[in-house]
Amino acid sequence: METIKNIIIGFGKGGKTLAKFLAQQGEQVLVIEKSKQMYGGTCINIACLPSKRLIIEATRGTSFEDAVDGKNVMTSQLRKKNYQMLASEDNITILDGIAHFTGNHTIDVQTPDGQTFTYKGERIFINTGAKAIIPDIPGLRESPFLMNSTTAMDQLKLPHDLVIIGGGYIGLEFANMFATFGSHVTILDHHKKLLPREDDDVAEMVIQNFHNNGINFEVGVNIKDISTQDEQAVITFTNDGQHETTIFADKILAATGRQPETASLELQNTDIKVDDHGAIIVDDYLHTSVPNVWAIGDVKGGPQFTYISLDDFRIIKDELFGNNKRHISDRLIVPTSVFIEPSLTQVGLTEKEAQKQGQDYLLFKMPAAAIPKAKVLKDTRGLLKVLVDPSTNLILGATLYVQEAQEIINMVALAMRAKIPYQMLRDQIYTHPTISEAFNDLFKKPVNR
Numbered sequence: 001m002e003t004i005k006n007i008i009i010g011f012g013k014g015g016k017t018l019a020k021f022l023a024q025q026g027e028q029v030l031v032i033e034k035s036k037q038m039y040g041g042t043c044i045n046i047a048c049l050p051s052k053r054l055i056i057e058a059t060r061g062t063s064f065e066d067a068v069d070g071k072n073v074m075t076s077q078l079r080k081k082n083y084q085m086l087a088s089e090d091n092i093t094i095l096d097g098i099a100h101f102t103g104n105h106t107i108d109v110q111t112p113d114g115q116t117f118t119y120k121g122e123r124i125f126i127n128t129g130a131k132a133i134i135p136d137i138p139g140l141r142e143s144p145f146l147m148n149s150t151t152a153m154d155q156l157k158l159p160h161d162l163v164i165i166g167g168g169y170i171g172l173e174f175a176n177m178f179a180t181f182g183s184h185v186t187i188l189d190h191h192k193k194l195l196p197r198e199d200d201d202v203a204e205m206v207i208q209n210f211h212n213n214g215i216n217f218e219v220g221v222n223i224k225d226i227s228t229q230d231e232q233a234v235i236t237f238t239n240d241g242q243h244e245t246t247i248f249a250d251k252i253l254a255a256t257g258r259q260p261e262t263a264s265l266e267l268q269n270t271d272i273k274v275d276d277h278g279a280i281i282v283d284d285y286l287h288t289s290v291p292n293v294w295a296i297g298d299v300k301g302g303p304q305f306t307y308i309s310l311d312d313f314r315i316i317k318d319e320l321f322g323n324n325k326r327h328i329s330d331r332l333i334v335p336t337s338v339f340i341e342p343s344l345t346q347v348g349l350t351e352k353e354a355q356k357q358g359q360d361y362l363l364f365k366m367p368a369a370a371i372p373k374a375k376v377l378k379d380t381r382g383l384l385k386v387l388v389d390p391s392t393n394l395i396l397g398a399t400l401y402v403q404e405a406q407e408i409i410n411m412v413a414l415a416m417r418a419k420i421p422y423q424m425l426r427d428q429i430y431t432h433p434t435i436s437e438a439f440n441d442l443f444k445k446p447v448n449r
């Protein structure tokens with residue numbers, strides 16, 4: 001059995017960044033990836049980048065078919081670049097195969113040509129990501145009309161009638177995208193409210209804009225059954241516990257969450273502990289319950305974002321080559337962005353959360369329509385909301401629902417992290433015309449609550 005200094009299972013964001021870094025410190029690294037189509041991981045191949053490309057193409061009026069072709073060219077280029085990024089390092093070996101544990105520090109790798117390689121890792125980093133959850137709805141798993149987010153982006157033809165189960169990140173982004181391409185979209189969610197975390201004024205505006213884009217919603221639904229009739233899917237659900245509704249679709253997208261990819265790892269052969277959702281349990285420094293085995297990214301549960309996986313890399317780097325000061329509980333300020341039109345972005349507290357915590361706040365609020373750049377962009381939908389602590393003038397949280405919010409939310413997050421008082425954003429000189437210059441006006445005067 002060959003002993004390797006560093007084994008990384010999965011070519012994800014944190015893992016590939018760590019592989020490159022370790023190699024540049026002169027250390028030996030073995031990266032194991034189960035699919036050649038996944039070099040570089042989920043984000044670049046089947047998630048963030050292809051979906052955002054399609055979302056943008058839809059708004060530009062590109063046909064769905066051309067957009068999918070262009071997206072495939074882009075992901076293929078990214079895959080090659082990612083492969084090269086690691087393969088160009090002398091002390092990195094990339095092995096195609098599925099890894100599973102045979103003991104706490106030993107793994108077998110089954111390669112596509114049927115061979116099995118056995119390794120011992122002095123350090124092992126698990127970065128196997130997550131996979132779509134397909135809910136246990138009668139008829140759904142075997143439905144010929146079922147898609148997940150990956151297959152939805154590879155359709156040869158735009159669905160005419162699309163039903164999306166789940167109104168979370170993927171549900172909202174894909175609904176907006178497919179509706180903009182021209183599909184007739186219905187979202188079914190079992191929660192009583194869409195966007196449950198958002199303040200009511202924000203959620204109502206988003207939902208109204210979705211309605212205006214022709215998207216239907218049914219919330220609080222219980223999907224009873226999926227069947228087939230006349231080459232269409234028939235979806236039967238109740239949304240008041242009694243009244244039964246039937247709708248037809250030529251495609252169904254399951255967007256009902258993603259679960260950590262641990263099943264293939266055979267962790268029962270180890271002392272690595274998982275929680276009830278199959279997520280690897282880690283401490284504040286990403287250590288699993290076995291010494292010298294770490295978990296990175298979606299596989300450890302918690303927020304599923306590429307930038308969290310990348311930040312996991314920073315924690316491990318700091319432990320191995322720094323002063324071991326970084327840890328998960330440092331991450332108090334993590335912005336999020338739902339890439340709908342306009343983008344819905346958030347950092348820190350919402351107004352609802354501040355009230356629940358009994359936190360006093362000044363509220364700064366303005367409509368997107370008051371921003372000249374929004375007019376230039378011909379999209380004046382949305383609003384900006386920022387909460388400030390009156391005793392310190394520091395920002396407690398922001399919800400920015402406006403064009404280009406996905407960029408400026410990072411500025412607010414930085415101000416929060418650097419403890420910059422709101423007046424500095426108010427008095428900053430911004431280029432013009434930009435969405436960020438809205439901070440000059442937004443922070444002039446708090447609104448009455």
Ligand SMILES: Cc1cc2nc3c(=O)[nH]c(=O)nc-3n(C[C@H](O)[C@H](O)[C@H](O)COP(=O)(O)OP(=O)(O)OC[C@H]3O[C@@H](n4cnc5c(N)ncnc54)[C@H](O)[C@@H]3O)c2cc1C
Pocket residue numbers: 009010011012013014015032033034035038039040041042043046047048049051052097098099100127128129130149150170261264265296297298299304305306307309339
């Ligand atoms: C449609 C969609 C859109 C998204 N959009 C965004 C977005 O805009 N912004 C954002 O921040 N996040 C987004 N996400 C979430 C983001 O993609 C994930 O959080 C991120 O990619 C997780 O990266 P990771 O490092 O955990 O591992 P991954 O990138 O998932 O890598 C895991 C790798 O491990 C491999 N693997 C699995 N099991 C084995 C095994 N046993 N042996 C060998 N290899 C194995 C897999 O093939 C895969 O390549 C999106 C997700 C989806 C599905």
Ligand SMILES: NC(=O)c1ccc[n+]([C@@H]2O[C@H](COP(=O)([O-])OP(=O)(O)OC[C@H]3O[C@@H](n4cnc5c(N)ncnc54)[C@H](O)[C@@H]3O)[C@@H](O)[C@H]2O)c1
Pocket residue numbers: 135165166167168169170171173188189190191223255256257258303304305337338339
């Ligand atoms: N812009 C981004 O950063 C981005 C984009 C896409 C995905 N992601 C990541 O990927 C993860 C997965 O996305 P997702 O949208 O699949 O999950 P999600 O957790 O965001 O949303 C799942 C939704 O499905 C609903 N649901 C679950 N089971 C259901 C059922 N049986 N019937 C009806 N509704 C049901 C839930 O109520 C919820 O609204 C996200 O949590 C996010 O971290 C991020």
